[in-house]
Amino acid sequence: MFMHFDASMQIIDDQQINHYKTKKLYLMECLGYVLAEDIIADHNSPAFPTSAMDGYAFKHEDITLGRLKIASINPAGSELKEEVFGGTCIKTFTGSLMPIGADTLIPIENVEVDGDEIVIKEEVPYGFAVREVGENYAQGQKLIPQGTKIDFPQIGVMASLNVVSPLVYDKPVVSIISTGSELLELGQTQTNDAQIRSSNNYILEAITAKYGGRALQMGCIKDDKQSITDAVAAALEKSDIVVTTGGVSVGDFDFVKDVIAELGAEVLFKGVRVKPGQHIMVARKEDKFIVGLPGFAYSSTVTALLYVLPLIAKLQRGKCALRKIKAVLDEPFKKRAGKAEFTTCNLKLIDGKYHIDFKDKKVGSSAILTNMLGDVALLFTPEEEGSKEKGDEVTVLVLD
Numbered sequence: 001m002f003m004h005f006d007a008s009m010q011i012i013d014d015q016q017i018n019h020y021k022t023k024k025l026y027l028m029e030c031l032g033y034v035l036a037e038d039i040i041a042d043h044n045s046p047a048f049p050t051s052a053m054d055g056y057a058f059k060h061e062d063i064t065l066g067r068l069k070i071a072s073i074n075p076a077g078s079e080l081k082e083e084v085f086g087g088t089c090i091k092t093f094t095g096s097l098m099p100i101g102a103d104t105l106i107p108i109e110n111v112e113v114d115g116d117e118i119v120i121k122e123e124v125p126y127g128f129a130v131r132e133v134g135e136n137y138a139q140g141q142k143l144i145p146q147g148t149k150i151d152f153p154q155i156g157v158m159a160s161l162n163v164v165s166p167l168v169y170d171k172p173v174v175s176i177i178s179t180g181s182e183l184l185e186l187g188q189t190q191t192n193d194a195q196i197r198s199s200n201n202y203i204l205e206a207i208t209a210k211y212g213g214r215a216l217q218m219g220c221i222k223d224d225k226q227s228i229t230d231a232v233a234a235a236l237e238k239s240d241i242v243v244t245t246g247g248v249s250v251g252d253f254d255f256v257k258d259v260i261a262e263l264g265a266e267v268l269f270k271g272v273r274v275k276p277g278q279h280i281m282v283a284r285k286e287d288k289f290i291v292g293l294p295g296f297a298y299s300s301t302v303t304a305l306l307y308v309l310p311l312i313a314k315l316q317r318g319k320c321a322l323r324k325i326k327a328v329l330d331e332p333f334k335k336r337a338g339k340a341e342f343t344t345c346n347l348k349l350i351d352g353k354y355h356i357d358f359k360d361k362k363v364g365s366s367a368i369l370t371n372m373l374g375d376v377a378l379l380f381t382p383e384e385e386g387s388k389e390k391g392d393e394v395t396v397l398v399l400d
């Protein structure tokens with residue numbers, strides 16, 4: 001009855017968004033947002049031949065003269081009207097426009113000044129130290145396609161194009177609700193031994209912020225149907241993705257699935273052959289998603305990475321942040337289930353090759369969150385594959 005992991009991923013991939021939310025944002029607030037427009041150069045850079053060094057602009061054909069008369073001086077930012085004629089040069093600085101008539105720049109290190117002349121000590125080839133028109137970018141060139149996550153290089157290139165407020169996708173608002181009557185919030189006083197400290201809603205808030213969403217922390221709520229219904233309904237009003245943790249398995253108090261139906265959302269899938277996280281549920285109402293993650297801390301973390309991150313990306317027409325790489329196993333790996341499995345491992349780069357091992361990683365229930373500490377990655381073994389030998393090449397999900 002549970003579906004193949006690949007089929008669940010395909011369903012996520014196939015979701016079409018009807019209306020994307022976009023806004024114009026001041027350039028320096030755009031870091032981490034996804035561009036909703038193509039950035040096209042409206043001019044050549046540089047727009048005119050420009051000097052790349054401090055030196056003397058001249059006609060290369062005059063190099064054989066060995067001496068040139070300094071006719072003028074051309075500081076950066078000046079609009080020089082004088083031309084370079086045969087047998088003369090113009091002192092020209094880094095960033096200055098090349099004077100008309102000059103095709104080459106000889107650096108100051110290559111000449112000696114003798115009165116109002118330069119003596120060429122070391123020759124340069126034709127066109128030396130001249131930045132050609134469009135060297136950086138050409139007018140009409142698409143420099144940054146929409147769908148790009150804005151990082152520092154994009155900010156710099158947009159600044160050079162005077163793009164003051166690019167159009168970006170709104171970061172999806174992700175509401176986070178942890179269900180469980182045993183849960184204690186940060187700082188809350190423990191009153192009985194059965195209570196445990198909630199970590200899920202906090203780790204999910206951090207994952208959301210790190211991977212391009214805006215988290216709305218709704219805290220922990222009791223395991224009763226009405227409380228969960230009210231909380232999910234309120235969250236759905238305010239957000240694009242509602243993530244719950246706990247209450248998805250088959251126990252008497254596992255209500256989340258019923259709640260979804262009551263809210264008029266369509267369940268896209270419930271139950272996947274994946275370890276951890278087999279009870280994962282994803283539902284949709286219009287352009288909003290509800291993701292029911294298992295309560296166990298490791299399960300909810302892994303399933304958030306697998307299912308919530310692509311939804312955050314999808315709502316911004318972007319690419320999912322997690323990368324898959326190939327790595328070498330430095331010790332045997334025992335596959336535990338006939339499902340797709342995601343196992344914490346230590347990731348190292350040795351002589352240009354990725355290697356993984358399981359040193360200090362505990363084998364046990366899906367409650368072991370501390371396995372996520374360290375230089376950690378997730379070993380992915382598909383349902384069809386079994387245990388692995390030392391030296392085998394495997395697929396690893398990187399959490400950078």
Ligand SMILES: Nc1nc2c(c(=O)[nH]1)N[C@H]1C(S)=C(S)[C@@H](COP(=O)(O)OP(=O)(O)OC[C@H]3O[C@@H](n4cnc5c(N)ncnc54)[C@H](O)[C@@H]3O)O[C@H]1N2
Binds near residue numbers: 197247254279295297
């Ligand atoms: N009879 C069966 N029992 C279970 C099955 C099953 O198929 N048949 N599946 C197991 C698997 S696998 C998982 S995963 C869990 C999922 O259960 P729930 O999603 O209903 O989660 P809970 O029962 O509420 O909690 C499980 C576990 O995690 C702790 N927890 C809950 N919330 C938090 C939180 N916010 N922060 C930290 N830890 C949390 C909770 O105390 C429990 O220990 O079901 C298995 N059972």
Ligand code: MOO
Binds near residue numbers: 274277279294296366
């Ligand atoms: O599905 Mo559970 O998350 O395997 O432990």
